[in-house]
Amino acid sequence: MTDQLQRFLFDDFQIRGEIAHANDSFNEIVKNHDFTPEVANVVGELLVATTLLTAMLKFEGKIAVQLQGDGPLKMAVINADQNLQVRGTARVEGETAGLSFSQLVGKGHMMITITPDDGERYQGIVDLNNDSLSSCLENYFQQSEQLPTRVILHAGIAPKAQAAGILIQTLPASSETHEEDFQHVCALAHTVKAEELYDLTPEDLLFRLYHQETVRLFDTQPITYKCSCSKERCLSSLASIAPEEINELIKEHGAIEMHCEYCASDYRFEVNDLQILLGGTDNQQH
Ligand SMILES: [Zn+2]
Known part of the structure; x- marks a missing residue:
């Protein structure tokens, strides 16, 4: 059926x-x-x-x-x-x-x-x-x-x-x-x-x-x-975290990883993916 x-x-x-x-x-x-x-x-x-x-x-x-x-x-x-x-x-x-x-x-x-x-x-x-x-x-x-x-x-x-x-x-x-x-x-x-x-x-x-x-x-x-998770939804949930805290997480782990407990999708955000959340300057590579 x-x-x-x-x-x-x-x-x-x-x-x-x-x-x-x-x-x-x-x-x-x-x-x-x-x-x-x-x-x-x-x-x-x-x-x-x-x-x-x-x-x-x-x-x-x-x-x-x-x-x-x-x-x-x-x-x-x-x-x-x-x-x-x-x-x-x-x-x-x-x-x-x-x-x-x-x-x-x-x-x-x-x-x-x-x-x-x-x-x-x-x-x-x-x-x-x-x-x-x-x-x-x-x-x-x-x-x-x-x-x-x-x-x-x-x-x-x-x-x-x-x-x-x-x-x-x-x-x-x-x-x-x-x-x-x-x-x-x-x-x-x-x-x-x-x-x-x-x-x-x-x-x-x-x-x-x-x-x-x-x-x-x-x-x-x-x-x-159908799972409603997406890269965009992850990003918008990250937007509620203070930029300093995001910087801290990236410094510690190299990237931010998110896991969907419904469909088991993994999302990985590196510093370049998070520029908008971090204030938009693209000179933060170092
Ligand atoms: Zn999902």
């Missing part, structure tokens, strides 16, 4: 849904890190969760979904934008072999930060007191929008990087949503096996689950891996 997000709607119920496939993007993230299978699972699920969330919360701008806790997985984050361009990283301290989700993250929270191109930054926080990331996300929707939501996430790196998920949600302001319709749709969604979720196209998957219902499919949206 190519990386994409498929939205759908049940004609006869006040229920909508999304299916996300993100194998290639997940593979890019995994390639740039040295994750254990346990950590990779959480990062893969977080990647899928972020795309499902991004497509559901309509905004123009950036979103970061971050897990922070006191377990060995100190931090995991996925960045995305409204076009579903994604990147991610994680920070681990200590042993992770054989640990479950709640053992990996420990006590902590999931933080959702939306930075719109125009308007106020929004931040939502959910406690990580659940056994799975999917139930944390379900709690988020329940708390923030009072919308009953079911989330199924699967990710893994053996034998290859695979990540996919389904989200089922009642439509906002749909007083006629019947509890039993929602339970019926969710119960069927829960019969899906990880392999089916990874391999079936959204059409085939929806047919497999809901061939007795009328399901309307919308246009798919591609999910793409």
Whole structure:
């Protein structure tokens, strides 16, 4: 399956849904890190969760979904934008072999930060007191929008990087949503096996689950891996450091080196590259 997000709607119920496939993007993230299978699972699920969330919360701008806790997985984050361009990283301290989700993250929270191109930054926080990331996300929707939501996430790196998920949600302001319709749709969604979720196209998957219902499919949206780091961005972050301090660093190390923890790119700035930051005189070679 190519990386994409498929939205759908049940004609006869006040229920909508999304299916996300993100194998290639997940593979890019995994390639740039040295994750254990346990950590990779959480990062893969977080990647899928972020795309499902991004497509559901309509905004123009950036979103970061971050897990922070006191377990060995100190931090995991996925960045995305409204076009579903994604990147991610994680920070681990200590042993992770054989640990479950709640053992990996420990006590902590999931933080959702939306930075719109125009308007106020929004931040939502959910406690990580659940056994799975999917139930944390379900709690988020329940708390923030009072919308009953079911989330199924699967990710893994053996034998290859695979990540996919389904989200089922009642439509906002749909007083006629019947509890039993929602339970019926969710119960069927829960019969899906990880392999089916990874391999079936959204059409085939929806047919497999809901061939007795009328399901309307919308246009798919591609999910793409893209890191936003660049030489220019590094330079602009260096611009906030005092020129004397930059001179000091160059004297000490011969150059300033910066590393992107998302895509593992290295940037190296020598004195000539930093002339603008150092006051623009080009006679500082000696
Ligand atoms: Zn990068």
